Amino acid sequence: MNVLIPIAEIGNYIVFSILIGHVALQFVPETNKPKIIISRNILLLSTLGIFVFTLGPVAQTISYFSDSVGLTLAIFSVLTDFQVGQAWIFIGFMSVFLWMTILLNGSKYLQALWLLIMVLGVGYSSHVASLSFLVGLFAHSAHFLMVTIWTGILIHVAWFSNDQQKWHKFLRWFTPFAIVCIIIILISGVTLMIYVVEPQDYVRSWVLPYGQMLLLKHISIIPVLVFAFINGVLSKKAATLPSFNPRPWIKAESLIILIVFYFTSVLGMLSPPHEVEFTVRSEGASKWVELVLGKDILTTFNIGLTANFLSILLLLISLIFLSLIVSSFKKVKPIVAVFLGCSFIFTMYFGLMLSMKI
Known part of the structure; x- marks a missing residue:
């Protein structure tokens, strides 16, 4: 369990980054970004990965209580009474909607909506949200969103593109965008740390x-x-x-x-x-x-x-x-x-x- 949880957390960041980067780049005109070639299967597997990898903190919590109250009661209690379990169920439903939207080539606005709701679900399940709900919800959600959107765009440009012709036009908007992301990441990160x-x-x-x-x-x-x-x-x-x-x-x-x-x-x-x-x-x-x-x-x-x-x-x-x-x-x-x-x-x-x- 001690090995699997970090792997699940890393996987969660990666699949969220791939999906959020994919959706974000859909809002950028073709003339201002390199040509991105990514298989729909990767996007669908990433959506499935969200459902699987967000189970990590839930499994950790269940494992913590299972010895004292039993596995069945621990599962039921964590999924119904704990924010981390409720968030996993909620994110699971949203990932199904996102999976169907990607499969059917649905609207980029709808894809963005499902992802934004899931990011709020991640913020809801955070430790700081259990201490101060509104601060934890919005600070962690903003932190997670900025990290994944910045990383996601980098992943797509680095690993799913071979076009170098539009690099200058890409940097013209991405550099100030990345600076804004970094500023929000630092402010939200310090806010979260103060509560811990x-x-x-x-x-x-x-x-x-x-x-x-x-x-x-x-x-x-x-x-x-x-x-x-x-x-x-x-x-x-x-x-x-x-x-x-x-x-x-x-x-x-x-x-x-x-x-x-x-x-x-x-x-x-x-x-x-x-x-x-x-x-x-x-x-x-x-x-x-x-x-x-x-x-x-x-x-x-x-x-x-x-x-x-x-x-x-x-x-x-x-x-x-x-x-x-x-x-x-x-x-x-x-x-x-x-x-x-x-x-x-x-x-x-x-x-x-x-x-x-x-």
């Missing part, structure tokens, strides 16, 4: 598994933004060169986004530490963090950040990796830039961890 981890407890939460995944997610977003800069700004300048093919660099960006999806999926499996100090005292700190720091962590009151030689060195190396991603544009294969992005995540993570003062 208080800002003053952010560094202290790193001693817990949830805080670890949150830190890794935030670090992994940085190379995504660097790749977005490359594909949105530098590629625009290189688009005039006949030999330049932007698709491999967009594929590289989508791979880095997949890493963010992984950390997000693992994050969804962990219990949010609303009270970091209480969680550490009752459940204990992460064994991994204690191993890295070489200390037993019994309290978080004295935890902070302090500079030392090794942490500064690692942070400087991480910045070098980040600058190499930009300087390697058009000079090396994009897969090398992906490796540099992963190296940045690795060194930045350990640089911050080793700067923790217990």
Whole structure:
């Protein structure tokens, strides 16, 4: 179960991105986008995938309660009393309507409506919505929608297109659109985080598994933004060169986004530490963090950040990796830039961890 749930969460992001990107691009004139060739079977399978992959959090909740109340009662209770179960049933019905609409070549407006309703269903099932309904519903829905529409368009342009002629016209509208998406993602993400981890407890939460995944997610977003800069700004300048093919660099960006999806999926499996100090005292700190720091962590009151030689060195190396991603544009294969992005995540993570003062 611990392995299947993250896979289901990643799959959920991917299939939603494929479908939302497909619908969004239908509203863009043919002259302003590359020619997209995607099989209807992929769209239908993605719709089916929504029904299957959104079952992951439901299965996790059922598994949690099945030992105490029995499997049958756990299934019934989760599907009828829990927001995550109600949302899955609702999304399941909407996915059937979307499947039929795609099969019959229905209106793009109708496809957009079903997807928007399903996104609201995802927001309804979120953890923050159980704490503050309206804030959680709209903040999580906006966050999820912006992530999937941005990623979805990138997936279609990178993996389902071989047309390079309209790249400049595509970037003319997509670059400002992506900037708006990023701004909304950051604002909604901070809003959601405040309900889970208080800002003053952010560094202290790193001693817990949830805080670890949150830190890794935030670090992994940085190379995504660097790749977005490359594909949105530098590629625009290189688009005039006949030999330049932007698709491999967009594929590289989508791979880095997949890493963010992984950390997000693992994050969804962990219990949010609303009270970091209480969680550490009752459940204990992460064994991994204690191993890295070489200390037993019994309290978080004295935890902070302090500079030392090794942490500064690692942070400087991480910045070098980040600058190499930009300087390697058009000079090396994009897969090398992906490796540099992963190296940045690795060194930045350990640089911050080793700067923790217990």
